[in-house]
Amino acid sequence: MKPGGMIDLRQAQELFWTLITAPEGVRPAIEDLERRGVLKGRAIDEMFTGDEALPAVERLDIYANMYFYRLLDCLAEDYPKVRAALGPAHFHNLVTDYLLRHPSEHPSLRHLGRHLPRFVASHPLAARVPWLADLARLDWARADLFDAPDAPPLSRDALAALPQERAGEARFTMVPAFVLLRFDHEVVRYWRALDEAESGGDPDDAAHGRATGNAAREGAEVPDTHDHEEGAGRVATPARRRSWARVWRKDFVVHHCSLDEEEAQSLELLRSGESIARVCQRLAAGRGVPKATERAGRMIQSWLDDGILAGVTLP
């Protein structure tokens, strides 16, 4: 506060921010500031209004709750399967930790969760739930592609128009709303199992948690790598095995599917600017050229069907 009792706007906002974002609540935050000599005596009551029915601290707590639960809801929407896998209490605690490290720095909530997969990988939970970062990457890819740039998909006619003798030299570009993911665990199958289990439950009930404080941790058993109860049934947790998925948006709907190693490598080659011939060459290793060509044809067909190819060029 400025001398003479005036409010300095910057100081007021920094104090307000500190109080409403403190994970243990406004009162402990005030006590901490008092211990450190930042706040003195009845500074809060002198600065903010309050009465017997609703003291200043409780009024500030309203903002603290809104701060945390709005961001929790946003992350629950962007990470539906991470939340389903962990359960509401662990998800709540993970979000508490995440927001301390990564408060929103963007005017849109759409970007709030972008650091979560990396954060999860280095979080203590990762030791007990090693597949969580992979699951988070899948959830985030789906959220991220929802409003990725639009692009018309490649038509069959455009592909058919290529001179047949030069088809092998063709190179594809992908639509912006496409991503190829490599996992250390089989999370695609797990994602689907959670989805099926969830469809019988009431996800909204769980998303909000049941805490009456603000971002304080909730008590719960630490999840383990074994089967656990979640949603409508018992879901086996993902095995540790290298796996791939592609995620894409078609007709404004985001899809994903798992891939075998061959398809994943083919997509990686195409994405790095290699030709169809190079893809066939890779596929031919260990099998004949006709079979490799047939496989390439089937893959290209499915990519066309799914609308993940944006263009084709000849060098």
Place this chain on the structure above:
Amino acid sequence: MSPRDIADPQAARERPPFLGHGVGLRRDHFDRVLSGPTGVDWFEVISENFMVEGGRPLDVLTRVRERYPVVLHGVSLSIGSTDPLDEAYLDRLHALARRFEPAWVSDHLCWTGVGGRNAHDLLPLPYTEQALDHVVRRVLRVQERLGRPIALENVSSYVAYRRSEMPEWEFLAEVARRSGCGILLDINNIFVSSRNHGFDPRTYLNHIPPATVWQFHLAGHSNKGTHLLDTHDHAVIDEVWGLYRGAVTRFGAVSSLIEWDDRIPPFERLENESQRARAIHDETLERGAGRLPAGVAGSARAAGPETGP
């Protein structure tokens, strides 16, 4: 409101067109709104939800805009923050406004973050001369940057600053007077704050200069016992409808908008709420003036002329 010279705040003292009675466009209702005619005159959209590169929301807004007037209503301008204005945000808002040609652009009289962090909440300002100067300077800069005046909305609040030097209504009116911005008067927010801070909501209305009010918001709230919470998850309560009636009496034909953001009901429920706003508006003006001003009757989608306060 189309871009125009905003160098002189007094020159911007013209109320934008009356749009009738609208509702907030929410994802749950995209299909219904696009499927055919609706009972509402216009839509308000949350600006930030459309500051994206592609996907369904932009496609839907494009199609909605072909049929209805649209207002861009932001939640992250953070006009009262002591952080610098976010130029990248203003660029995106400017681009969005150029693309969709909204009737006007609005945000809130509040701050939403500090130190480069965003609370995504509408946080209260102290109503001091220092804050007033700060906000007015920033509104002028934003209006210059966007090439159009903006409207600012009064927020619901749960705590206030003991060292405030003026009541909120005076602060809001003074921001509008000095900057030339319009006021988006949220009737429910006035009601919620009046209960939380113990003032008469009619005093608030009576201190807002009529010519500055461009739009009304109407919404539901939750009674938490010790306070009212602006939750936008209920129907508008009768006391707020009563206050709205008083607002129409004072401010005349002002575009109204129903907000419903959580526990979103079927679209028909929002249409009914909007119809109620229309009925109260039309009845109040008929009773007050003896007749409705031309263009206001039936709250047609076409912009009608203004009525005197």
